[in-house]
Amino acid sequence: MKVAIVSDWLVSYAGSEKVEEAILELFADADIYTNIYNAEAFKDTGFENRNITQSFIAKLPGAKRHYQKYLALMPYAVEQLDLSRYDLIISSSHAVAKGVITGPDQLHICYCHTPIRYAWDFQHQYLADSGMAKGLKSNVARYLLHRLRLWDYRTSNGVDHFIANSRYIARRINKVYRRKASVIYPNVDVDNFNLHEQKEDFYLAASRLVPYKRISLIVEAFTKMPDKKLVVIGTGEQAEKIKQMLTPNITFLGYQPTETLKSYMQRARAFIFAAEEDFGIMPIEAQACGTPVIAYGRGGALETVRNGETGIHFFEQTSAAIQQSVEQFEFKGITFDAQAIRHHAEQFSEMRFRQEMSAFVYTKWNEFIVQRGF
Structure with a gap:
């Protein structure tokens, strides 16, 4: 099977990126799709020497340093990534990665770090911390977040199986998307x-x-x-x-x-x-x-x-x-x-994560090919 790993953005090597790196270890030939990739931040990691495709946002001014400013464009951008040649898509999503477009003969598994925090139950805290609790900027931000919520809910239907990084996030996934999620804790070194x-x-x-x-x-x-x-x-x-x-x-x-x-x-x-x-x-x-x-x-x-x-x-x-x-x-x-x-x-541990993730993916893949009659 041809495998694609989809990430929101790859600009720094931190927690979610280490999860993605562990997933990459399970699929030696997987390709990577993301909005922005900062190669300097991923030297000597599992991302080096991989086939990485970026969205058009990577070409916009200051994208690597100020990628948050382009959040409003990211739902549209991630939908433009062409994944039609892949059998299995694994999205690692805390923002927009799960919104990639897939078809009925493709299996889409989303490892969800969280539904978009600042668009859902953390909206008011986000606006207050950003100095946008009141005024014109606040009204614009609230409208954009409203549109983002509509898109986020709609695209949850394109995911075949959700994996949550904790029981807490599984509850948030159920609250926001009305979908059940299996729990696989992230890999910690x-x-x-x-x-x-x-x-x-x-x-x-x-x-x-x-x-x-x-x-x-x-x-x-x-x-x-x-x-x-x-x-x-x-x-x-x-x-x-x-x-x-x-x-x-x-x-x-x-x-x-x-x-x-x-x-x-x-x-x-x-x-x-x-x-x-x-x-x-x-x-x-x-x-x-x-x-x-x-x-x-x-x-x-x-x-x-x-x-x-x-x-x-x-x-x-x-x-x-x-x-x-x-x-x-x-x-x-x-x-x-x-x-x-x-x-x-x-x-x-990392070993526990790889074992649980591999078992989950291959179980769902085998079920998928039986259901499709392949």
Whole structure:
């Protein structure tokens, strides 16, 4: 069978791209289709030396750096990708990839990281964080998001089978598309994050510094706990805001290479995670190091962090809730077994992902060819 892998965009090598890379390992001859491909970001990865087709958006000014500005064109662009010569299409979608056009003799499986967050239940948060809660720009954005929702729902009918990256996303898929989804957790390179049982007296927060990650809430909480140390690693649009909030007990390191981040994850007393994520890879990486996680109890963290066993959940996205959870972690005698935390993280391994993904795809393919009488 001829296989095509479809991605929203390939501009940086992060979580969803690592999922796609693992899928590529299952199909040595698969071709890749996407809106934009930044080859510089994918050196020494499984994307190199692959046949990659980009949409017309790749030719527009500044597409690689400012691809978000072309979001309104992407539904149209992805429909122009000609996949008619392929038997199996696997879309890796958190925006528009699932909207590719396929026919009745093609099997389309969508690995859905999420229905488009900023078009559905996160619309109001997205507009507020972008400074578009009111005014003319807000009205234009709301109309475009309305049109995007209509398109997104319609194109869900072109998917034969949905795979969700968590039970949380499976519920969102059912809510938005009224479709059932199987759950296959993303691949996490737990083998690259070694167990380290000796912990030091500091907490760690690490992430892209964008509003929805809520790193500023973590920093705010520690400004009120001067006797507790916090290390912050990451870069992004909120870096300057966070620098202005720092107190002597908080160390801001900005961007750090993977090995440095890993070292801090291994030694931290706990990793703090305040975002509502679809899945969340960093909490798994921290747990692979034997480090407990203090996490906001919504979204994927409810599945990846076991409350009272591998970490603690807090249930309000506020600095006060974070402060209370840290105090609970320290003063109520809760102890955590580093080896047990590591064992929990191992269920999210890359090998597990490849096995589950391969079994799912080939089962559905065999069913498909029987149904079609091939």
